[in-house]
Amino acid sequence: MAITRAEVLHVARLARLALTEEEIARFQEQLSAILEAVGKVDELDLSGVEPTAHPLELSNVWGADEPRPSIDVEEALANAPDREGSYFRVPPA
Amino acid sequence: MTWEPVIGCEIHVHLKTQTKMFCRCATGFGAPENSSTCPVCLAHPGVLPVPNERAIEWTIKLGLALGCDIAPRAVFHRKNYFYPDNPKGYQISQYDEPLCMSGSFLLPGVGGDTEIGIVRAHLEEDAAKNVHMGGGEGRIHGADRTLVDFNRAGMPLVEIVTQPHLRSSEQTKRFLQLLRQTVRELGISDAEMQEGSMRFDVNVSVRPEGSDELRTRTELKNINSFNFAAQGIEREIQRQIAIYEGGGEVVQETLHFVPGQEHAAPLRSKEEAQDYRYLPEPDLVPIEPPAEMVEQARAELGELPSARIRRLETELDFGLAEGLVTSGRDGLYERTPGDRRAVANVVMNELAAAGLDPTEVNGEELGKLVEARDRIPREAFMKALGASGDGDFKAEDYLGEAVIADESELDPVIERILAANDENVAAYRAGKQGLLGFFVGQVMKETGGKADPKVVNTRLRELLDRS
Numbered sequence: 001m002a003i004t005r006a007e008v009l010h011v012a013r014l015a016r017l018a019l020t021e022e023e024i025a026r027f028q029e030q031l032s033a034i035l036e037a038v039g040k041v042d043e044l045d046l047s048g049v050e051p052t053a054h055p056l057e058l059s060n061v062w063g064a065d066e067p068r069p070s071i072d073v074e075e076a077l078a079n080a081p082d083r084e085g086s087y088f089r090v091p092p093a
Numbered sequence: 094m095t096w097e098p099v100i101g102c103e104i105h106v107h108l109k110t111q112t113k114m115f116c117r118c119a120t121g122f123g124a125p126e127n128s129s130t131c132p133v134c135l136a137h138p139g140v141l142p143v144p145n146e147r148a149i150e151w152t153i154k155l156g157l158a159l160g161c162d163i164a165p166r167a168v169f170h171r172k173n174y175f176y177p178d179n180p181k182g183y184q185i186s187q188y189d190e191p192l193c194m195s196g197s198f199l200l201p202g203v204g205g206d207t208e209i210g211i212v213r214a215h216l217e218e219d220a221a222k223n224v225h226m227g228g229g230e231g232r233i234h235g236a237d238r239t240l241v242d243f244n245r246a247g248m249p250l251v252e253i254v255t256q257p258h259l260r261s262s263e264q265t266k267r268f269l270q271l272l273r274q275t276v277r278e279l280g281i282s283d284a285e286m287q288e289g290s291m292r293f294d295v296n297v298s299v300r301p302e303g304s305d306e307l308r309t310r311t312e313l314k315n316i317n318s319f320n321f322a323a324q325g326i327e328r329e330i331q332r333q334i335a336i337y338e339g340g341g342e343v344v345q346e347t348l349h350f351v352p353g354q355e356h357a358a359p360l361r362s363k364e365e366a367q368d369y370r371y372l373p374e375p376d377l378v379p380i381e382p383p384a385e386m387v388e389q390a391r392a393e394l395g396e397l398p399s400a401r402i403r404r405l406e407t408e409l410d411f412g413l414a415e416g417l418v419t420s421g422r423d424g425l426y427e428r429t430p431g432d433r434r435a436v437a438n439v440v441m442n443e444l445a446a447a448g449l450d451p452t453e454v455n456g457e458e459l460g461k462l463v464e465a466r467d468r469i470p471r472e473a474f475m476k477a478l479g480a481s482g483d484g485d486f487k488a489e490d491y492l493g494e495a496v497i498a499d500e501s502e503l504d505p506v507i508e509r510i511l512a513a514n515d516e517n518v519a520a521y522r523a524g525k526q527g528l529l530g531f532f533v534g535q536v537m538k539e540t541g542g543k544a545d546p547k548v549v550n551t552r553l554r555e556l557l558d559r560s
């Protein structure tokens with residue numbers, strides 16, 4: 001398979017996911033299948049082709065440095081799982 | 094063996110744009126927590142970033158001042174990591190196609206210029222501010238909860254990376270000071286370390302003098318004072334030398350500098366595996382800096398501080414020239430006529446000690462004051478200097494009032510006082526020398542404090558001793 005068990009665990013760790021043994025095996029299979037499918041591109045001769053980061057033929061899209069109103073603090077905190085005063089509160093980092 | 098330090102820096106500078114990098118929330122130091130936020134900088138689902146044009150212009154301007162090539166095409170990347178300071182799960186930054194590359198910064202020194210290579214200068218967004226609670230003094234260790242303020246999240250930040258071309262803690266400090274002044278003069282950042290609008294990381298290694306190898310380096314993180322930088326680097330140099338001379342090996346690590354602490358403490362890593370999985374930001378299109386934008390920025394550069402140090406050095410010594418420029422006092426120095434060294438000393442020392450903002454001082458008037466410095470009493474000079482930042486300050490108001498140094502004017506006053514105090518005069522002449530202070534006091538009283546105490550002292554002695 002294109003993806004090793006160790007690579008699955010590494011990616012899971014980076015994404016802060018705890019996986020069961022069954023999931024590790026399943027994701028190893030699925031991720032490998034995805035990589036193999038994308039690997040089809042390697043069959044083409046791409047020597048003269050620039051990497052594409054973006055499908056649009058656009059550049060220099062930006063906005064002027066002029067402030068617009070922010071949202072209200074209460075609105076900002078409305079979906080917070082926990083708060084302390086006007087701070088978001090999260091488990092110790 | 095003689096060891097040579099090899100030092101490189103990463104400098105982060107907040108741009109003082111009015112709005113954040115990818116949304117139009119207002120920037121600003123000291124706003125109530127989470128009052129400057131919106132769905133973009135809080136990373137709500139479905140939002141899209143819009144880059145700040147001025148931040149791009151200013152990064153280009155900085156790149157030009159650092160002698161960089163401005164990329165014909167630059168791209169934003171996502172830097173992925175999980176931490177409560179990063180609501181999206183990635184920071185928008187630049188990776189292999191930054192705006193500015195391959196620069197060279199001239200650091201003047203006593204023995205000539207040193208070229209400090211600039212690897213790159215790129216634009217990114219700052220993270221939110223975390224406050225770690227319950228562990229004592231906001232330290233991460235032992236905290237039981239973390240509070241998050243998103244006002245800082247998304248503020249435009251430029252990261253400047255140097256080549257490891259610095260060779261001592263003192264030289265690094267001078268480099269950082271000159272870089273800070275350059276950034277400030279470009280008008281793109283306050284670069285205030287107390288407010289966190291400038292901070293730096295320093296990489297340190299050592300090698301046998303004459304070798305060109307690069308040994309294992311350690312990184313000092315989040316330094317926000319020039320003196321701490323110099324102290325921290327010096328300590329790290331000595332620590333590494335001691336390890337090598339003891340037959341050991343330096344371990345690559347990140348150290349958090351704590352002022353006053355003997356050793357920098359290893360920093361807990363944000364991401365144990367430093368695997369940021371950079372990928373091109375699909376929500377943003379590339380930047381292809383238009384020629385007009387680059388030329389406009391170049392036209393605005395003006396004479397850079399490093400060049401000005403060299404110019405001023407021709408009329409002063411190097412230390413004074415560098416001190417004036419890196420403290421932002423050279424403008425006043427140049428506006429003030431008179432003996433160059435005397436002006437430089439007053440601007441650099443006395444005026445600084447008086448706590449005056451040099452931009453508010455009228456150079457012409459200060460020049461008159463400097464010219465009179467040796468003729469007038471010290472107190473009168475300092476009093477006038479203290480007032481020299483006032484908008485309507487006129488030196489002659491103080492010079493006129495300050496001194497009666499003319500003997501022909503003072504002698505009649507002194508003689509009158511001696512005649513009216515004949516008992517004290519007799520006592521003085523009989524050996525009570527301490528009475529001199531009494532006579533000086535009487536003369537000052539009589540002249541409303543305007544007599545030059547030096548002249549009064551001299552004349553009093555002469556007249557009393559003449560008997």
Ligand SMILES: [Zn+2]
Pocket residue numbers: 113116117118129130131132133134135247
């Ligand atoms: Zn915002």
